[in-house]
Amino acid sequence: MRIGELSRRTAVSERSLRYYEKQGLLAAERTPGGHREYPEKAVDRVVHIQELFAAGLCSAKIVELLPCMRDKDGGPSASATPWLVEELSVERARIDGMVEELLRARDVLDEVISAASGRVEA
Known part of the structure; x- marks a missing residue:
């Protein structure tokens, strides 16, 4: 093609x-x-x-x-080799770290949104 x-x-x-x-x-x-x-x-x-x-x-x-x-x-x-498994495991661990960081950032935003919403409604 x-x-x-x-x-x-x-x-x-x-x-x-x-x-x-x-x-x-x-x-x-x-x-x-x-x-x-x-x-x-x-x-x-x-x-x-x-x-x-x-x-x-x-x-x-x-x-x-x-x-x-x-x-x-x-x-x-x-x-396909054990090397591939090792390399992909390293990349997966890197992605897991990024996901954890994003979840922490989301939690911080949720706290700010909640606090801001409480002020607006009060």
């Missing part, structure tokens, strides 16, 4: 797809006319990339992790 179709199917801009290719996250063949041609599995790959970016991982870390991730059929990648 061409870059425009991949963009439509994944809701990721063509510019982002070109960036992914430049970073080594995504690969495309070239037609004789120089157009990018992506395999069907690129859709799942882009979805994985988006999920990992949303989790706060940088492109360099994603490049390391993508080859180890499960394929669409659910089977583990041939290169």
Whole structure:
């Protein structure tokens, strides 16, 4: 499929797809006319990339992790290793810390809102 179709199917801009290719996250063949041609599995790959970016991982870390991730059929990648588990555990712990910080911030806001609401009603 061409870059425009991949963009439509994944809701990721063509510019982002070109960036992914430049970073080594995504690969495309070239037609004789120089157009990018992506395999069907690129859709799942882009979805994985988006999920990992949303989790706060940088492109360099994603490049390391993508080859180890499960394929669409659910089977583990041939290169899945204990290293992957270790790396993902570190990232999960980082995300857990961020969640805890956000929950504390929400609690502070709730206290301020409650205090402010009490003043307004009084």
